[in-house]
Amino acid sequence: MSIKIEILHSIGATEEDYNPGDYIFRENGSPQFYYQVITGEIKLNNYNIEGKEFIQNILTDMDAFGESMLFAEKVYPMNAIALSKCTIIKVCKHKFLKLLDQNPLLYQNVCKSLSERLYRKFVLMQKISCHNASERLKEVIELMKRDQTDQAPFTYEVPITRQQLASRAGLCLETTIRTIKKMEREKLLRIHNRKILY
DNA sequence: TCATTAAAGTTAT
């Protein structure tokens, strides 16, 4: 889901640059903006009590984020952190909601993307909570591949690091690596110069 | 089955 940059600018959006590791917003902060990635990558994450990271999502060019919290009077349940150097466009809540009021079609698209995310989150949580490492990783990778046009086997190059995969599946790095290798042996995926092909 | 710790090899900046 994304809104044309010209449209966002026409209602008073601003652009901001971030460096790797910079926070765009923090857990417990109050949601004030609609955000959209122009270039670069950002992650939405949490840390549990032991300090282990769980990555909720990784967003790239033209992905929207933070919009799901604009409809509820709640604080952010996660952090948004830049993974690479990136440029983000943001527009304040009031202007964004007003834009939706004037654009029923846009409103529908926003709902559609929220609905899609809700569905994915539901599926992912269910798989992660009651399956073994191999099943969890398979689900995480499959959910990412779903956006890809080519669904043929071994055509999807997993665009994230092993560490990020682990944090997405709720596993430790080493288990992730061993399991990925096991899956390669079982021909569930391929590895070409360190890249995972699914 | 999976996490943790430690150590070392590889790649990217």
Next chain:
DNA sequence: ATAACTTTAATGA
């Protein structure tokens, strides 16, 4: 060069 990433092995819950 240095940091970031990947891999293997040993050990323990």
